[in-house]
Amino acid sequence: MAAETFEQRVERACNDLEIPGLVMVAGDRDGKFYYEKAIGNRSLKDGKPDPMPLDATMWLASCTKLITSVAVMQCVEKGLLKLDDDVSTILPELKDMDVLVDFETGPHGKDKPVLKKNTKTVTLRNLLTHTSGLSYDVFNPVLMRYRATQGIQPSLYVTRPPKEAFHFPLLFQPGEQWEYGVGLDWAGWMVERATGVNLEEYFKKNIWGPLGVKSMSFYPNKNPAIKSKLADMSIREGGITMFGNPAEPNGKTIYIDDNIYSLDMTESTGGSGLFGAPLDYFKLLQSLLRNDEKVLKKGTVDDMFKPQLSPAQISSFEAKLAIPEVNVQMSDLPAGTKVDYGLGAGLIKNDIPGRWKAGTLFWSGYPNLHWYIDRESGIAGMIGSQLHAPGDPKFVEYAKLWGEEMFRQRGKEKL
Structure with a gap:
């Protein structure tokens, strides 16, 4: 046989x-x-x-992340974005972010997050390489514990505005470690703000169009x-x-x-x-x-x-x-x-x-x-x-x- x-x-x-x-x-x-x-x-x-x-x-x-990375690099080629600049000039939502370092026991025995100020710049390169300190609350046990203190149940099925759903403390100072996360979502919004075009239309014109x-x-x-x-x-x-x-x-x-x-x-x-x-x-x-x-x-x-x-x-x-x-x-x-x-x-x-x-x-x-x-x-x-x-x-x-x-x-x- x-x-x-x-x-x-x-x-x-x-x-x-x-x-x-x-x-x-x-x-x-x-x-x-x-x-x-x-x-x-x-x-x-x-x-x-x-x-x-x-x-x-x-x-x-x-x-999706690879496609967004291509869009980002197109903007870098055009001088609209720079890989090592502070992203908060375009994404003020990421300015002065805290780093989640621990939990302590709060009132009634409940978790209370221990936060400290971030002292390092988040760059576009950090967002592309998952070295910003951002993670996924739906996948990371530490952020799931943090979300519980807010009364939020993380879910892949996003029901809140994405910029709110994807905003939470950093897990480390930018550049110190690698942690898979929502960096490419924020990088995509940088493309939108730098070009004035939403990502759907940007992809269609600049990536999918040339590829048919x-x-x-x-x-x-x-x-x-x-x-x-x-x-x-x-x-x-x-x-x-x-x-x-x-x-x-x-x-x-x-x-x-x-x-x-x-x-x-x-x-x-x-x-x-x-x-x-x-x-x-x-x-x-x-x-x-x-x-x-x-x-x-x-x-x-x-x-x-x-x-x-x-x-x-x-x-x-x-x-x-x-x-x-x-x-x-x-x-x-x-x-x-x-x-x-x-x-x-x-x-x-x-x-x-x-x-x-x-x-x-x-x-x-x-x-x-x-x-x-x-x-x-x-x-x-x-x-x-x-x-x-x-x-x-x-x-x-x-x-x-x-x-x-x-x-x-x-x-x-x-x-």
């Missing part, structure tokens, strides 16, 4: 409800290799067959063509743990009547708010891989791939990745992988055999989407699903197999 191919294995996984459905797209720098495939279901609702279309749209979540993309929007409810192709969300039976990982890793995937992120946001949120087709997202990845100057100058793209972190920042980043439940959410890097951070995405500093070369930019999105740009190997790709929550081990297993399969297929094309 012939060995099972990669695609047959994925199809079996979808039929067995190990995963709901995938869109996969990859290609090389010179156009000799290109791969696109949709497998599985767009929705598991009612148990009816609903094949995943190749042009399915998805909530892209933190994959029409499937992207922060407001799917206002864009019927995008919403009509939106894949439904799924969840693994048994729910999720406090880390956002499945409580039953081998449970079946089932339909969930929850978009996780609001389809009716009042503002463009550059850290997590974009909806669109992975097939089209890849066009940006390939443009950056080719360095074809459709959206950024060659030197600017080179700068995005340069390591940005200090040794102390790298140590705190690697400490996060040493937590298995966190590592699996960030593409499940092999133990000992050396990392840094570029301008807008994670950066691999050593080869991962059969998968990525040193210098690869990568990141992921909450409902299990992964992308990468491997300039050394000359290949980029994206794999996407809509599975709550991030770092689902079954999805990650097939995402790694897909990455290895693309590496092999690309190698054959080069022979």
